[in-house]
Amino acid sequence: MSELYREIIIDHYKNPRNFGKLKDPDINGAEDNIVCGDRVEWFLKLDSAGRVKEVKWQGEGCALSQASASLLSEMLIGKKLTEINKLGVKDIYRIVGEKLNPSRQKCATLSVEALKQALTKK
Amino acid sequence: MLDPKKYQKDFPILARRINGKKLVYLDNAATSQKPLTVVRAMEDFLLKHNANVHRGIYALSEEATALYENARKSAAKFINAGSESEIIFTRNATESINLVALTWARQNLKAGDEILTTEMEHHSNIVPWQILAKERGLELKFLPTLPEKGILDLNKLPNLLSSKLKLVCVGHMSNLLGTVNPLVEIIGQAHQVGAKVLVDGCQAAPHLPVDVQKLNADFYAFSGHKMLGPTGIGVLWAKQEILEATEPILGGGDMIKNVTQTEATWNAVPWKFEAGTPNVVGAIGLAAAIDYLNDLGMKNIWQHEQKLVEYVIPKLKAIAGLNIFGISEVSKNRGAIFSFWLDGLHPHDLASIFDEAGIAIRAGHMCAQPMLSALGKPAATRASFYFYNTLAEADAFLDAIEKAKKVFKL
Ligand SMILES: Cc1ncc(COP(=O)(O)O)c(C=O)c1O
Numbered sequence: 001m002s003e004l005y006r007e008i009i010i011d012h013y014k015n016p017r018n019f020g021k022l023k024d025p026d027i028n029g030a031e032d033n034i035v036c037g038d039r040v041e042w043f044l045k046l047d048s049a050g051r052v053k054e055v056k057w058q059g060e061g062c063a064l065s066q067a068s069a070s071l072l073s074e075m076l077i078g079k080k081l082t083e084i085n086k087l088g089v090k091d092i093y094r095i096v097g098e099k100l101n102p103s104r105q106k107c108a109t110l111s112v113e114a115l116k117q118a119l120t121k122k
Numbered sequence: 123m124l125d126p127k128k129y130q131k132d133f134p135i136l137a138r139r140i141n142g143k144k145l146v147y148l149d150n151a152a153t154s155q156k157p158l159t160v161v162r163a164m165e166d167f168l169l170k171h172n173a174n175v176h177r178g179i180y181a182l183s184e185e186a187t188a189l190y191e192n193a194r195k196s197a198a199k200f201i202n203a204g205s206e207s208e209i210i211f212t213r214n215a216t217e218s219i220n221l222v223a224l225t226w227a228r229q230n231l232k233a234g235d236e237i238l239t240t241e242m243e244h245h246s247n248i249v250p251w252q253i254l255a256k257e258r259g260l261e262l263k264f265l266p267t268l269p270e271k272g273i274l275d276l277n278k279l280p281n282l283l284s285s286k287l288k289l290v291c292v293g294h295m296s297n298l299l300g301t302v303n304p305l306v307e308i309i310g311q312a313h314q315v316g317a318k319v320l321v322d323g324c325q326a327a328p329h330l331p332v333d334v335q336k337l338n339a340d341f342y343a344f345s346g347h348k349m350l351g352p353t354g355i356g357v358l359w360a361k362q363e364i365l366e367a368t369e370p371i372l373g374g375g376d377m378i379k380n381v382t383q384t385e386a387t388w389n390a391v392p393w394k395f396e397a398g399t400p401n402v403v404g405a406i407g408l409a410a411a412i413d414y415l416n417d418l419g420m421k422n423i424w425q426h427e428q429k430l431v432e433y434v435i436p437k438l439k440a441i442a443g444l445n446i447f448g449i450s451e452v453s454k455n456r457g458a459i460f461s462f463w464l465d466g467l468h469p470h471d472l473a474s475i476f477d478e479a480g481i482a483i484r485a486g487h488m489c490a491q492p493m494l495s496a497l498g499k500p501a502a503t504r505a506s507f508y509f510y511n512t513l514a515e516a517d518a519f520l521d522a523i524e525k526a527k528k529v530f531k532l
Pocket of ligand 1 (some may be wrong): 215
């Protein structure tokens with residue numbers, strides 16, 4: 001019914017995975033989209049080998065920003081920070097589709113921008 | 123009754139297809155589309171009459187000057203100004219309002235004086251006053267609204283009136299709510315304490331008959347691009363005696379009578395406020411836009427938009443989880459601007475789903491953040507209609523809301 005809002009997006013928007021906060025995260029950071037009022041904040045914990053052991057995120061905003069954060073959160077467990085650093089907007093487009101116009105690209109990529117923000121703060 | 127379909131053919135852009143669907147353009151509060159006559163008038167000027175204005179002795183310059191000054195006459199007549207010398211051409215309503223802030227207000231208000239604006243204003247009728255208040259130690263006050271009713275809280279007005287109040291700034295029609303404000307009452311009360319009144323007519327001038335003399339306003343600002351004209355041309359109207367007594371802010375060519383090494387004397391109004399080569403093409407486009415609107419009749423345009431209000435409001439009200447901002451019943455005090463909040467669906471997602479259906483609507487804060495704060499919402503979805511919008515397009519808009527609800531399983 002909608003090319004943009006496929007079943008998977010609606011599902012992750014309505015039932016966000018890994019939603020919440022972590023106490024004493026090893027990595028924490030957020031990013032806002034001022035125009036829309038979207039926000040995504042990441043909390044990551046690492047194991048002794050430097051791999052992501054636990055991940056949570058919280059946020060508010062449109063379906064694209066929130067669903068992409070939820071989908072992204074599922075890709076992080078077990079990954080090393082160097083691998084996470086390689087994640088980019090391309091990976092987001094793979095999830096949410098390529099057909100976004102520029103104003104909506106910002107919504108969809110907010111999650112990955114927030115994650116990069118968190119990593120640089122470390 | 124005006125038949126919108128008949129007019130759509132004058133607007134080539136309305137025949138466009140967007141995402142495979144015929145464009146339904148419902149963002150007229152942001153800017154209107156342009157009829158061929160406006161484009162042709164500007165083209166005709168550029169190809170056949172172009173010269174600088176108020177300068178040459180030669181025929182072409184006289185032609186250009188006459189066309190430019192005729193545009194001023196059109197604009198004056200359109201809002202029933204006392205004289206065309208009360209019409210200053212600006213870039214847009216924003217510049218018109220800022221021009222009042224930078225000239226009359228700056229020259230006449232002193233520390234401790236008050237300016238009153240309203241909670242439902244567009245940012246362009248708030249921020250210039252914040253800047254001036256900061257610079258001059260003025261106090262900026264707000265007339266509150268009754269957010270759930272979508273109207274100004276006029277009961278609060280008397281308490282805000284005092285001899286310290288020097289200027290009241292109020293919108294004729296809200297770009298977020300579509301509410302038409304009771305200007306005669308507000309202006310009457312403001313004048314009783316000696317305050318001047320600036321009306322932001324940006325949303326009213328395109329949609330309803332405006333008579334600045336009947337309103338008895340002191341300043342009236344509007345933009346050409348929201349009323350079929352091009353971007354880059356706007357109007358500030360002010361009472362002649364105010365303009366006569368006000369000093370210009372921009373200096374340069376056209377605005378002077380005589381210049382020596384040490385000083386200059388000013389040209390007559392309105393030219394003393396129009397330094398440099400003006401937007402001649404824009405003014406000519408605006409005049410063609412006014413001709414088009416006059417042919418239709420502003421009363422007829424308003425009537426058609428009332429029909430849209432009667433059609434759309436009850437249907438919007440029937441949608442579960444939808445909260446209409448502004449007057450949420452059929453009322454003569456609202457135009458065909460429909461802003462709303464739909465539970466469970468962010469305005470940006472709605473706008474994207476509309477876009478997939480070829481429907482252009484607006485999502486965001488609409489440059490009215492104080493009003494959205496009063497409504498307790500971060501953003502709104504807005505569909506704003508014009509005379510070329512049909513009831514069938516209203517249906518397409520309403521269907522798209524239902525479709526969005528289905529996609530989001532609401
Ligand atoms: C009520 C109102 N005032 C002022 C403006 C500013 O108009 P412009 O951007 O043309 O200066 C707008 C346009 O968005 C408006 O709707």
